[in-house]
Every structure is written in C-alpha cells, then in structure tokens.
Amino acid sequence: MHTILPFLLLMIAAIVLLEMWADKLKIAYPILLVVAGLVVSFIPGLPVIRIDPDLIFFIFLPPLLFEAAWSISFKEMKKWWRIIGSFAFLVVFFTALSVALVTNYFIPGFSIALGFVLGGIVSPPDAVSTGAIMKFVKVPKSMSAILEGESLLNDASSLIIFRFAAVAVGTGQFIWQDASLSFLWMVLGGTGVGLLLGWLFVQAHKRLPTDAPSDTALTLIEPYFMYLIAEQLHSSGVLAVVSGGLFMANRRLFFLNSSSRIKGASVWESFVFILNGIVFLIIGLGLPEIVAGLRADGTPLSTAIGYGVMVTAVLIAARIISSYGAMIATLIFRPSVAPHAGSRRRQYMMPLLLGWTGMRGVVSLAAALAIPVTLGSGGAFPHRHLILFITFVVILLTLVVQGLTLPYFIKRSKLFDTFKAETEEETVKKMKRGLRSHVYKYLKDKYDGELHDHAGLQKILKHWEEKSKAADEDEWLDKKTITVFMELLECQREYLAALNKDPAIDEEIIRRQLYQIDLEEERLNILMPKS
Incomplete structure (x- = not known):
C-alpha cells in the first residue's frame, strides 16, 4: 500500500499536467495519456497495477455512465432517436459480427464465440475521446447529439454481446431460446431497475433535509447502487445506470437546489476526469504485462500486432459502411427525420466523418480486463492475452490515428463552414428577451394592486421594465x-x-x-x- 499510494498520487498529478499540455496542443487528452502510460511502463522498478476483473466494471463504469447521462440533452436524444438507436444496437451487432467472422477466418484457433467476445469488447466507441476531440472543431448540433446519444447506449449493447459470448466460450454451447429470454430480461429489467431507483433517489433528495454536500455525496453513490442491484437481479447494470441517470437528470431542477447543482457539477467533473485519466494511463501501463503473457503463450509480437491492425481496419470499415447504410435507409424510409445537410456533397461526406469518429477507450479496456483468467471448468480462458493485446492495439490506433486526423479532416473538408455560428447566439438572445418580458408580465399581473403603495416593488418593476425594453443587455x-x-x-x-x-x-x-x-x-x- 505504501508503494502504490505515492504512485497513484503521481498518476493523478501526471493526468492533470498532461491534460493541460493536451489543451495547449489542441489535441484530445486521452491520446497523450495513453502514450504517456506506454512510455512510463518501460521505466524499470515501477509497481504493477492489477485490478480484479470482477471489480473493473463496478469501479469505473457506473460513475462514468451516470455523469454522461446527466450531461447529454434528453431532448436531442428524442429528436434523433432512430439514428442513435441504429448506431447503438444494430451497428454494434454488425461490428461485433464482422470482427467475429474475420478473426475466426484469419486467427488460428479463434472460434466464432471468441470472435464475438473480442467484437463485443472493441465495438463501442468511446464518448470521452470523442467529446475531448469535439472541443477543438466546429460541428453541427445534430452530429454531436448523435455521437453523444450513441456512446451512452452502445456500451450496454456491446457488453451484453460480450457477456453472452463469454458464456458460450465457457460452456461450449449457445442456446438461442435461453439467450433471447436472458437478453430481454437484461434490457427490460435493467431499464426498469434504473427507473425505479431513479424515482426513489429523486424522492429521497426532495424529502430529506439535504444540503449541497449531502446531495453531492448521494449522487456519487447512487450509480453504484443502480449498477449493483441490477447486476444482482441478473439484468443489465449499464442500462440501469443509463436509464436511472437520464430519469434523474431530466428532473434535476425539481429536487436539487442551485447550490447543489453548481457545487455538485464541479465535484463530478473532477471525479470523472480523474477516473478517465487513470483508465487511459492504465491502458498504456498494462502493455508490458500483456506482452509477457503473449510470449508465454508462444504468440510472436509481430503477429499479434498484425492481428490488432487487422481488427482496427475491420472496425473502421464496419462503422463507415454502417454510417452510409443508416443514411440510405433514412433517406428512403424517413427522409423527413434525416439530419439537414445543406448540399449533396455534405450529405455524402457526413457519414464518412461519422464513421471516422469511432475512437475506442474506457469501456473496451474495462471489458477486456474483465475477461476471467480461468473458465468454470478450471482451464485457462483461451487466447486471453491475445484478446487483451488486440484491444490495446485497437485503442491505441483509433485514438492516435483517428483522434489526431479527425479535426484535420473536418477542417479540411469544410463541410461545416456554412453552418452559422450565430445561430446559437441568436437563440440565446431571443431566449433572454422572452425571459425578461415574461418576468415583467409576471410582476405586473401578480402585484399590480400593491405597486402604487410599495416603493420596493415599484423599483423592481421599473428594473424589469427597462430590461424588457432593452434589445440585449450583453450586446x-x-x-x-x-x-x-x-x-x-x-x-x-x-x-x-x-x-x-x-x-x-x-x-x-x-x-x-x-x-x-x-x-x-x-x-x-x-x-x-x-x-
């Protein structure tokens, strides 16, 4: 413990410094963290960080998913739910299937079930990496909403695939009827548990005499309760956290006061930043041990790298194909709900850019580390080190190659240059004018009989009357x-x-x-x- 604690403190300090450096270089900080972890891992004498595979999901995923659910616009999710749903479920399954077929054909001893294990691990794009990259480029609201909504739901679908495939590897059989019922229960049960617990937590915040610190402390433990209870009921803990988080986020104005919202947001931002940073550093730090496992299995490093590059290419191709498939299907069956493109060139280039946003990260690493070391029969899990290494290569390549080139492609293509940046500003101005007029009318209607006899109310009315007549107080x-x-x-x-x-x-x-x-x-x- 005395050896690990200083190392963990140094990790957090390094995360902060690397994030500042990445912001200065205008690149996504997960890229620098992964590369830094890889470089640091070659320093001799450092302690080896090992996380229990049974705890990896429980430690990292609940708070990361909960915070993402609070950050996303539920209104935008409803607006683009068809595209988000297709990417979060159909595209994930298509990607996992593509990986399973290719690896089964090219990697000796790799069964279809093992291919689905790997496919379930590497199929979900990482929301943190995409969000960090989008800070430095200008994209339309529709594209960012689709990426955020997709990243929130695809974790659940990919992990369900991963778990069913892992069971098939362990038992050697796959019963479709049982799997279908289990899948249905995982989806419906997980969503139901999340909504029920979300409602109970909202009532607790409303009825208990909480303040900002206690409200924040409660929100920190709530996602863990959602995840744990859903998992104990053999449903999807990920869906429980997502559905419960969305339910609570949509009602935050009614059960949290302003102090709790402001202070809680700061705490959550720092907490999630540290969690993400630790995970991305662990990705790099874990490579030497994975390579040692490969050598013990007798797999040449060059061969494993080739497999990793191959799987990465399959993932990119599958996502781009899926993006064009989703666009064509939308234009044929529901043209009215297709995102506005503005021109034919932009219409056909947007799916290409959408397909290029599939950086992998936290969820893929968590799933890979969660692979059991041994099967239920006592034997070693087949090709575990190879799956871990391929996952590392996929994360590294997608982060570095796609992460560094995506901003360049967006700027170079000039697809979004014609989107007016003033649109949001005009919306804000219109909202403020309406807000001022609404407040003035409220005062006038409710306190009309008291205005002439109360000097303070007269001053308030005059203040808001001037505001309502002003074009824009900040112009x-x-x-x-x-x-x-x-x-x-x-x-x-x-x-x-x-x-x-x-x-x-x-x-x-x-x-x-x-x-x-x-x-x-x-x-x-x-x-x-x-x-």
Whole structure:
C-alpha cells in the first residue's frame, strides 16, 4: 500500500499536467495519456497495477455512465432517436459480427464465440475521446447529439454481446431460446431497475433535509447502487445506470437546489476526469504485462500486432459502411427525420466523418480486463492475452490515428463552414428577451394592486421594465470590454483578500462574495467571443 499510494498520487498529478499540455496542443487528452502510460511502463522498478476483473466494471463504469447521462440533452436524444438507436444496437451487432467472422477466418484457433467476445469488447466507441476531440472543431448540433446519444447506449449493447459470448466460450454451447429470454430480461429489467431507483433517489433528495454536500455525496453513490442491484437481479447494470441517470437528470431542477447543482457539477467533473485519466494511463501501463503473457503463450509480437491492425481496419470499415447504410435507409424510409445537410456533397461526406469518429477507450479496456483468467471448468480462458493485446492495439490506433486526423479532416473538408455560428447566439438572445418580458408580465399581473403603495416593488418593476425594453443587455460586451471586466473582478478579489485580514470581518461573508465574483466571471467567460 505504501508503494502504490505515492504512485497513484503521481498518476493523478501526471493526468492533470498532461491534460493541460493536451489543451495547449489542441489535441484530445486521452491520446497523450495513453502514450504517456506506454512510455512510463518501460521505466524499470515501477509497481504493477492489477485490478480484479470482477471489480473493473463496478469501479469505473457506473460513475462514468451516470455523469454522461446527466450531461447529454434528453431532448436531442428524442429528436434523433432512430439514428442513435441504429448506431447503438444494430451497428454494434454488425461490428461485433464482422470482427467475429474475420478473426475466426484469419486467427488460428479463434472460434466464432471468441470472435464475438473480442467484437463485443472493441465495438463501442468511446464518448470521452470523442467529446475531448469535439472541443477543438466546429460541428453541427445534430452530429454531436448523435455521437453523444450513441456512446451512452452502445456500451450496454456491446457488453451484453460480450457477456453472452463469454458464456458460450465457457460452456461450449449457445442456446438461442435461453439467450433471447436472458437478453430481454437484461434490457427490460435493467431499464426498469434504473427507473425505479431513479424515482426513489429523486424522492429521497426532495424529502430529506439535504444540503449541497449531502446531495453531492448521494449522487456519487447512487450509480453504484443502480449498477449493483441490477447486476444482482441478473439484468443489465449499464442500462440501469443509463436509464436511472437520464430519469434523474431530466428532473434535476425539481429536487436539487442551485447550490447543489453548481457545487455538485464541479465535484463530478473532477471525479470523472480523474477516473478517465487513470483508465487511459492504465491502458498504456498494462502493455508490458500483456506482452509477457503473449510470449508465454508462444504468440510472436509481430503477429499479434498484425492481428490488432487487422481488427482496427475491420472496425473502421464496419462503422463507415454502417454510417452510409443508416443514411440510405433514412433517406428512403424517413427522409423527413434525416439530419439537414445543406448540399449533396455534405450529405455524402457526413457519414464518412461519422464513421471516422469511432475512437475506442474506457469501456473496451474495462471489458477486456474483465475477461476471467480461468473458465468454470478450471482451464485457462483461451487466447486471453491475445484478446487483451488486440484491444490495446485497437485503442491505441483509433485514438492516435483517428483522434489526431479527425479535426484535420473536418477542417479540411469544410463541410461545416456554412453552418452559422450565430445561430446559437441568436437563440440565446431571443431566449433572454422572452425571459425578461415574461418576468415583467409576471410582476405586473401578480402585484399590480400593491405597486402604487410599495416603493420596493415599484423599483423592481421599473428594473424589469427597462430590461424588457432593452434589445440585449450583453450586446455591448465585446472582447476588450470583457477583458476589462475580468480585471475589475480580479481587483475586487484583491480587495476582499486584504479585507479578510481584518479580524472583525467574518470570513464566511468574504467567501460568499468571492463565490458571486466567480459566478460573474463564468458568465463573462461564456460571453467572451471566440478568437
């Protein structure tokens, strides 16, 4: 423990530094983390980090999926549910089937069941990597919504495939009737457990006298409860977390106060960032042990690398084919729901870019590490080290090759240059004007009889009347003005820091005022024009 703890602390420090470096280089931080883990793994004397395969899903997946469910727009998911559903289920199965057939044909001793094990592991694209890359490129809302929604659901479908295939490898048989009933229960049971527990947790937050720290602490343990209970009932823990997370996220305004939402979001952002960072570093750090296992099995390293490249090519090809298949099917059967493309060239290029977004990451690693070392009969799980190595190669190649080239392809293709960046700004302006008018009308209607006798209410009404008549209260805030405002905020912080030295001043008052300044700075950061 005394050896591992300093190493874990150094890992977290390295994650923070590498994320800052990646942001400066404008590349996705998972790329640097994987490469850094690979480089560090060759340093002699480092402790070997091993995670129990039975715990890997439970440690990492529930909070990552729960946070993703809270971040995604449920409205956008409903809007594009056909495309999201096809990519999350049909495309995942097609990808796993493609991998199973190719590996069964080209890899000696690789059965169809083992191929589906590998296919289930590597078929789901990673939401973290895609989201990190999308920070640096401009894409339409429809494309980002499809990618986010797909990544939230494809984890469940791929892991279901993985589990059924692993059972088939262990037992040597696959009974379709039993598998169909089990699949149905995993989907319906997992979704039902998640919705039920989500409702119970919402009621707990509403009825218990919680504050921001206790609300945040509860949300940290809730995904683990959803996952654990669903798994104990032999249904899908992943679907339980996703459905429960979506249910709670859609009602967050009704059971969490503003303080809980603001402080909880900060805690969750840091928590998930550290979890993701540790996983991506583990991907790189685990390679030497995997290579040692390959050598023990008698598999040449060059041969294993060739298999990894082959599977990566199959994954990319399957996703691109699926993207064009989904586009053609949508245009034929439901042209009204197809994402707006603007031109024929963009229409035919968008599926290519969508197919190129299939970076693999956390879920694939977790599934690979969760492969049991031995079968129920006591024998070794066949080709376990080879599957782990192929998974590593797939993650590394898709992150580095696709991750580094995707922003270039998007900018080079100029597919999204004609999408107006002002669209969102105009929507915000319209929303603010409507909001100001709504507040003014509310005051006028509810307190009309008291306005003439109450000076405070008159001032409030006048304030909102001026706001409702103003074109836009922030339209005069250009980059120079915002920069000066930022300087004034820093000046206020310095004054408060000096004022806090006075023993007669309660420091809690100072902290509350500093928090208000922080919120104002966040508002200005949002309004800052992008250079």
